[in-house]
Amino acid sequence: MGDSTSTNIRNLLEGRINLVRNLAQNIAREPANAETLMDESVVTSSFLTDYLGKVDGSFSIRPNTKMPDGYDPRSRPWYKDGMNASGAILTEPYIDLATNKMVISVISKVSSSIGVVGGDLALDGLVELINSLNFGGMGYAFLINEQGKILVHPDKALVMKSLSDLYRTHTPKLSGELTEVQFNGQARLLTFAPIKGLPSANGYIGLSIDKDKAYATLSQCRYSAVIATKDARGAASRRAGFGQHHGRQPAP
Template identity: 30%
Template sequence: EQIIAGSDDADRELLLTKRAGKFLSVYAGFSDGAIAYGDKSESWPSDYDPRTRPWYQDAMAQSGLIITEPYQDFDGSIVVSFAKAFNLNKQGVLAADLAVTDIINEVLNIQLDNNGFAFLVDGNNNLVAYKDEKLSQKPLTTLNPELTRDKMANLAQHAKLETITWPKQGDQLIYVAQVPNTDWSLGVVQDKQMAFASVSEQVTFTAIASIVMYLI
């Protein structure tokens, strides 16, 4: 952040960050309306004003890293933006985009035994990633009425395996972890017959670690 905001060669730093983090795009919007992006193969509109965009406004209103809800970018792709305001030599917001499809694939690729599955929800408790794509952006309660926003917050706060009744499947074990620096949560569900020790180890060190490290 400091290197990019204070660098005379911000474009190069942005390009290196994009490649290193495998982001869809990395860019900086400035308080004078200017935009800097490292990958010149990207086609940004000539009249693009970052100050009018939610990622810029939300980041400027907060002191830390923010993550947007999924939205349609100017090129038509559905993305989420990670953004943070800076106030060094220049003032503005540094941001990076990830395609929602990439995030979904990371969640769906988590390997769990005994019919286990993972899901990712945003701050409004809407599904971002789940094995049934038809439920994307639907309330999590569509999947399980018990998993209200308050229930998910409670599960994430306690960060331990709990039993929950799943429609048509009976008792299941669920583990919920908050994605650091965001209001998103990752949930992992497995059949209760699996040994608690094995589930705890697998969920905590494999599933949670892999997706959280990817998102941050």
């Protein structure tokens, strides 16, 4: 399940990264048509918002949204990160001023003379995607970076917290091993699968599974096996007694 979820999220993010990369290249070739290029349905349908911050401080966003007075994209972390990067990158989660939602951005420098283009992905949508596999009600998946910081989680209160914050005594390792932890008084099993091939985002899919539910089927199987063994022994004993009652020895 971890590998499948990792592949799903990688495919989604790769597609969005390629869209922003292509948008940046197209704007670099046709800067005068930047807003027309940003209006293309393949872009607007793939992101919560897409936008362009220019080196002169101007800002364009789709859908059109009133930004706070004095808003200057050049002061924003996403703009600075984009200008310093060599290609398209993913940001850490932050509150988007246009939508007031927690988002992760895909950003790319258009050119040093034009600015940075980006697209926002709502964390709510990513949570739904990451948990689109059927875990049988046993648990959930979440996204974490290589430093152990939680980026996407069904519980919004845990976003941007680290594993060491949640599990101070036995912090689980970012590996495929099953680690048993206690969380809110409940025994859970954690395991992690790497998301490979994403630029500047060495992330992992974490799976958190209710231990009791995970082993419930096995426990039921063992219980059934014990009952079946007892029934078999009882039947054998009854057969043995029946044979002796009629003066016959039971077959070996």
